[in-house]
Amino acid sequence: MTRMSGSQALVESLKREKVKEIFGIPGGQILPLYDVIYDCGIRHILAHHEQCAAHMADGYARAKGSPGVCFATSGPGATNLVTGIATAYMDSSPVIAFTGQVSRVMIGKDAFQEADIVGITTPITKYNVQIQQASEIPVSVKMAFHIASTGRPGPVLVDLPRDVQIESDQMDFAASYDLRGYKPNIEPHPIQVKRAVEFLLQAERPIMLVGGGAIISNASQEVLRLAEFMLMPIGTTLMGKGIIPETHPLSIGMVGMHGKAEANKLIPESDVLLAVGMRFSDRTTCRLDQFCPDAKIIHIDVDSAEIGKNAKVDLPIVADARKTLTQILEQIVQKMAKREKSTWFDRVHTLKTQFQNNKSNGQGIKPYEIADELRRILSSNAIVTTEVGQNQMWAAQHYDALEPRTYITSGGLGTMGFGFPAALGAKVAKPDVPVVDIAGDGSFIMTEQDLATSFLEKIPVIVVILNNSMLGMVAQWQRFFYNRRYSASELKNVPDFVKLAEAYHVNGVRVGSVGEFSKALREALKSDVTTVIDVPISPDENVLPMVPAGMGLKDMMIVGE
Amino acid sequence: MTEEQTYIIGTLVEHKPGVLFEVANMFRRRGFNIESISVGVTEQKDLARMTITVNGDERTIEQVVKQLNKLINVIKVSILDPNTTVTREMALIKIHVADTKARSDIIQYVDIFRSHIIDISSDSVIVEITGDSEKIDAFLDLAMPLGIKEVARTGITALSRGGKAIKE
Numbered sequence: 175m176t177r178m179s180g181s182q183a184l185v186e187s188l189k190r191e192k193v194k195e196i197f198g199i200p201g202g203q204i205l206p207l208y209d210v211i212y213d214c215g216i217r218h219i220l221a222h223h224e225q226c227a228a229h230m231a232d233g234y235a236r237a238k239g240s241p242g243v244c245f246a247t248s249g250p251g252a253t254n255l256v257t258g259i260a261t262a263y264m265d266s267s268p269v270i271a272f273t274g275q276v277s278r279v280m281i282g283k284d285a286f287q288e289a290d291i292v293g294i295t296t297p298i299t300k301y302n303v304q305i306q307q308a309s310e311i312p313v314s315v316k317m318a319f320h321i322a323s324t325g326r327p328g329p330v331l332v333d334l335p336r337d338v339q340i341e342s343d344q345m346d347f348a349a350s351y352d353l354r355g356y357k358p359n360i361e362p363h364p365i366q367v368k369r370a371v372e373f374l375l376q377a378e379r380p381i382m383l384v385g386g387g388a389i390i391s392n393a394s395q396e397v398l399r400l401a402e403f404m405l406m407p408i409g410t411t412l413m414g415k416g417i418i419p420e421t422h423p424l425s426i427g428m429v430g431m432h433g434k435a436e437a438n439k440l441i442p443e444s445d446v447l448l449a450v451g452m453r454f455s456d457r458t459t460c461r462l463d464q465f466c467p468d469a470k471i472i473h474i475d476v477d478s479a480e481i482g483k484n485a486k487v488d489l490p491i492v493a494d495a496r497k498t499l500t501q502i503l504e505q506i507v508q509k510m511a512k513r514e515k516s517t518w519f520d521r522v523h524t525l526k527t528q529f530q531n532n533k534s535n536g537q538g539i540k541p542y543e544i545a546d547e548l549r550r551i552l553s554s555n556a557i558v559t560t561e562v563g564q565n566q567m568w569a570a571q572h573y574d575a576l577e578p579r580t581y582i583t584s585g586g587l588g589t590m591g592f593g594f595p596a597a598l599g600a601k602v603a604k605p606d607v608p609v610v611d612i613a614g615d616g617s618f619i620m621t622e623q624d625l626a627t628s629f630l631e632k633i634p635v636i637v638v639i640l641n642n643s644m645l646g647m648v649a650q651w652q653r654f655f656y657n658r659r660y661s662a663s664e665l666k667n668v669p670d671f672v673k674l675a676e677a678y679h680v681n682g683v684r685v686g687s688v689g690e691f692s693k694a695l696r697e698a699l700k701s702d703v704t705t706v707i708d709v710p711i712s713p714d715e716n717v718l719p720m721v722p723a724g725m726g727l728k729d730m731m732i733v734g735e
Numbered sequence: 736m737t738e739e740q741t742y743i744i745g746t747l748v749e750h751k752p753g754v755l756f757e758v759a760n761m762f763r764r765r766g767f768n769i770e771s772i773s774v775g776v777t778e779q780k781d782l783a784r785m786t787i788t789v790n791g792d793e794r795t796i797e798q799v800v801k802q803l804n805k806l807i808n809v810i811k812v813s814i815l816d817p818n819t820t821v822t823r824e825m826a827l828i829k830i831h832v833a834d835t836k837a838r839s840d841i842i843q844y845v846d847i848f849r850s851h852i853i854d855i856s857s858d859s860v861i862v863e864i865t866g867d868s869e870k871i872d873a874f875l876d877l878a879m880p881l882g883i884k885e886v887a888r889t890g891i892t893a894l895s896r897g898g899k900a901i902k903e
């Protein structure tokens with residue numbers, strides 16, 4: 175036991191959790207804590223909007239695979255975190271937010287800058303708590319990190335009344351806790367594993383469909399080994415991108431509303447679907463009853479509530495993906511020889527070849543050319559983040575992710591403005607790896623002020639704006655389904671991103687050809703400040719394939735049809 | 736879709752502030768409807784028991800249970816089988832007493848339903864009645880013509896028969 179203030183106890187607890195970086199913005203009700211932060215040895219990165227602090231912590235967490243921490247003051251500081259927390263919640267990312275709060279006696283009085291952030295974030299956190307006494311801090315922080323990072327990870331918020339930060343008390347850092355309501359199931363049930371093996375052995379057209387859960391569980395090797403042994407094609411959700419190299423012959427790419435044509439053709443043909451760490455979201459399945467109508471579904475997920483939530487499954491396995499796949503493979507290798515060829519694999523190969531050149535034929539620089547150049551020039555461990563809209567889907571379709579945790583995107587919430595701060599967070603997590611945000615103009619505008627953070631905190635990233643001077647994805651829907659009535663979707667080339675970059679003392683460059691882009695990218699990779707590359711593209715460019723809302727995968731629209 | 740029916744869910748939760756809000760919030764956010772909910776402390780002072788009744792088909796109820804289980808402050812959830820469960824609800828009912836005829840009717844009903852009159856004034860009585868929900872509904876139907884001024888019902892609370900218990 176040691177006597178210290180709540181703030182000191184918090185910082186000591188963070189050190190014990192090996193926190194090296196914190197993203198945040200101070201304010202009145204969190205000043206006691208910031209006074210301790212001042213010379214505590216943990217790096218504090220001053221964000222320029224709390225939403226960005228949360229996205230940075232999120233990008234950090236996704237790149238690194240361990241919790242990211244953000245701080246905000248009470249009231250508006252805390253409510254500014256909300257979009258970031260909701261984004262992390264939808265994508266199961268371990269973000270831990272600490273918020274200042276008015277002093278205990280003031281709570282409920284509508285004090286200056288009071289907001290019920292615990293109430294507000296209840297539906298978008300895995301767990302949240304308001305600390306009532308300073309002495310609770312050591313245990314509460316341990317619990318926060320444990321809950322955020324185990325089972326199905328997710329954001330946790332800890333609300334710290336100002337007087338609790340100041341209060342001095344005996345602190346017990348060795349104290350243990352019992353989370354009697356939280357016992358994630360990690361080990362697969364042997365009978366379920368055995369049945370999964372039987373399903374797979376009987377399958378003629380098996381597909382593995384892998385989501386973000388497999389990346390969280392570090393299951394890359396296991397996914398690939400099982401697929402290679404059985405010659406089973408691997409599709410991914412948006413969140414699953416990077417689980418295996420997308421250049422692999424068995425990779426069929428992303429499935430869903432903007433999935434790859436071959437993937438969307440193959441899924442409905444499957445007879446066994448091995449779904450790993452994915453949640454049958456509507457953007458992946460489109461019309462659910464036409465998704466894989468003839469397939470038996472095996473669903474592996476660590477969150478039992480995902481089983482049966484959206485799709486009816488034939489065989490649920492509530493457990494860690496990696497452990498489960500390991501056990502499945504162990505049994506498979508005993509029961510069959512490694513498959514060297516199959517008509518199903520031939521079909522996969524045929525479709526992949528058929529669609530490999532099914533790309534846009536529009537005017538000017540085409541988005542896929544930029545994606546190709548990025549892939550050609552960037553190292554395999556380079557991290558790409560995306561904004562939301564067409565840019566995100568072009569990146570998903572055309573940029574081959576090669577390693578897990580190198581494709582970071584707001585999948586579940588679809589948060590415009592996520593990509594840039596997430597890139598900053600990822601760069602802090604992996605300073606030696608290039609980090610590129612594939613952006614749309616509209617999205618970048620939403621969080622561009624954190625160029626200041628990038629400059630001041632020396633976090634160099636590269637922002638590639640696929641600039642169609644439109645809220646492109648909105649415009650695409652209006653083009654297809656609203657008779658080209660571009661209601662409120664034109665951005666009209668404001669601002670000038672080169673000048674904007676310069677105003678923040680970072681590099682800005684506009685390119686007019688793919689060659690110029692490559693040159694700019696190579697320069698940017700050498701620079702020790704952030705570079706914003708403005709790539710003007712046609713406002714008429716569409717994302718295809720596309721499955722119209724309410725339709726099945728088979729009904730996708732593709733280029734040239 | 737399987738048929739809708741009423742399920743009774745017994746839930747043990749951490750007895751601390753905010754947990755009822757968390758549970759109610761989860762129901763609202765996921766689009767599940769609570770028919771009734773009753774909450775109280777248990778034999779262990781740091782545990783509270785919620786008895787929640789929900790209407791829905793089997794698949795919905797399965798989701799309700801899983802989503803409840805997912806809440807960190809929820810410790811144990813189980814669906815109580817109506818065949819092996821005793822359920823009780825209590826109601827306080829304030830009834831208008833127009834004349835002596837009404838008064839004697841009420842006394843008679845109270846007697847038949849084995850309930851109690853716990854307050855009397857010149858023109859009203861308060862009846863306390865305990866039983867399953869159907870019994871309370873029946874009493875209310877009967878008393879309706881006399882004029883019901885106010886009703887406060889606790890919602891169902893339930894335990895399974897015999898030695899079985901919902902424990903941590």
Ligand SMILES: Cc1ncc(C[n+]2csc(CCOP(=O)(O)OP(=O)(O)O)c2C)c(N)n1
Pocket residue numbers: 561562563564565566588589590591613614615616617618640642644645646647648
């Ligand atoms: C915060 C937020 N607001 C609104 C939307 C709705 N929305 C989805 S895509 C989109 C347009 C995105 O435009 P831009 O960033 O320029 O990307 P593009 O589609 O042109 O590539 C909008 C407004 C959203 N996803 N997120």
